[in-house]
Amino acid sequence: MATKIRLARGGSKKRPHYSIVASDSRMPRDGRYLEKLGTYNPLLSKDSEDRIRMNVERVQYWLSQGAQPTDRVSRMLEAAGVLPKKERANLKKGTPGKKAQERVAARAEKAAAAEAPAEEAAAPAEEAATAEE
Structure with missing residues (x-):
């Protein structure tokens, strides 16, 4: 029998309360379990x-x-010290999605285009200042 230690949900709508249970992996999430091992209240x-x-x-x-x-x-x-900490690496989680990357690229292009005319306008002003001297 494949046994799992998992959460069984209780409580009303939008007010979750979980029991930590040992159950057969073939049973439904909130179904029959072998033993109740504890509770978890995420609202606290x-x-x-x-x-x-x-x-x-x-x-x-x-x-x-x-x-x-x-x-x-x-x-x-792991937080309780029963199990050793596992190394977790979800490298894709931190990267922005496709649309966000497109928005960043468009923003960078817009900023580069805005700086280019400003640099061109600043160059003649510098030349005029050196010519006056």
Whole structure:
């Protein structure tokens, strides 16, 4: 049986509350689970003690049994010190999209075009100043 440690959503619309559960990976997200391991309330402030509550011993038990945590749960476990930190590299995330790159290029062209006439107008003024001397 493929076991996962994941979040099961509860709470009403726009007021989420999650349970951290160990479940069979074939079960639905909010469906049947094997054991409830903790809770996560994203509405609380990040420094609140009640934001994430976990039974660490049971989490370690399920990890020893081969349960795979989801990405979000693994980040919580890394913050709690249960799992070592993974190296994550999403190099594409920081780059702007195609349209944004086009807008930047157009803005750069416009700025270059605006500076070119200003430089041409400044050059005759400099020549006139040197001729007067």
